Amino acid sequence: MPPKKTAHQVTMELPAGEAPVAELGKMLGMTGVNLVALKKEYDSATAAQRGEIVPAVITIFEDRSFALKLKTPPTSFLIKQAVNGDRTISRDQLRSIAQRKLPDLNTTDIEAAMRTIEGTARSMGVRVG
Template sequence: MPPKKQSHQVTMALPAGEAPVAELGKMLGMTGVNLVALKKEYDSLTAAQRGEIVPAVITVFDDRSFALKLKTPPTSFLIKQALNGDKTLSRERLRAIAERKLPDLNTTDIEAAMRTVAGTARSMGVQVS
């Protein structure tokens, strides 16, 4: 059997465990993919992360099947979540965010990941202590 040919690839940031069909339809309706099946798979894979934004790379093939690859939540979302009303991000929280983001970053060094997260925090007006 010949390999499937990719027809579309879309990255979407969706709420975990409750992907809106309307949002999926806007981006993928023209591909003919089964949106309900896609929603069910995304929701089941992200159910444990409810309340977070979980980006997904959705690859649609020309036979209308799809593949779903999940990413880690956006750094800015994780920083806002860690701040919880504060204006300062502690080293411990910074390290925790960097460890969580490490699979999606282009480094394997935790210190480099921490610098990346700290840069995002500073651009958001958050102090890093």
């Protein structure tokens, strides 16, 4: 069987376990994909991460079927979660975020990942201590 041809590919940041159909409809309505099936698949795949934002790469094929690839939450979201109103993040929290983001980063070195996360934190006005 030949591989399916891709018609559209969209990356969306959606709340885990509760993707809003209206938002899916705005971005994917013109593709003719089954939005209810897409929402159910996303919600069940991210149910354990409720309260977080989980980006998804949604690939729509010409036959209107779809593939869903989940990514890790945005770095800024994880930093905001870690500081919890404070403006300082510890090295341990930084390492934890870097380990979680490692699959989506272009490095396999935890120290390089930590420097990347630290740069994002600084740009957000968060001190690393």
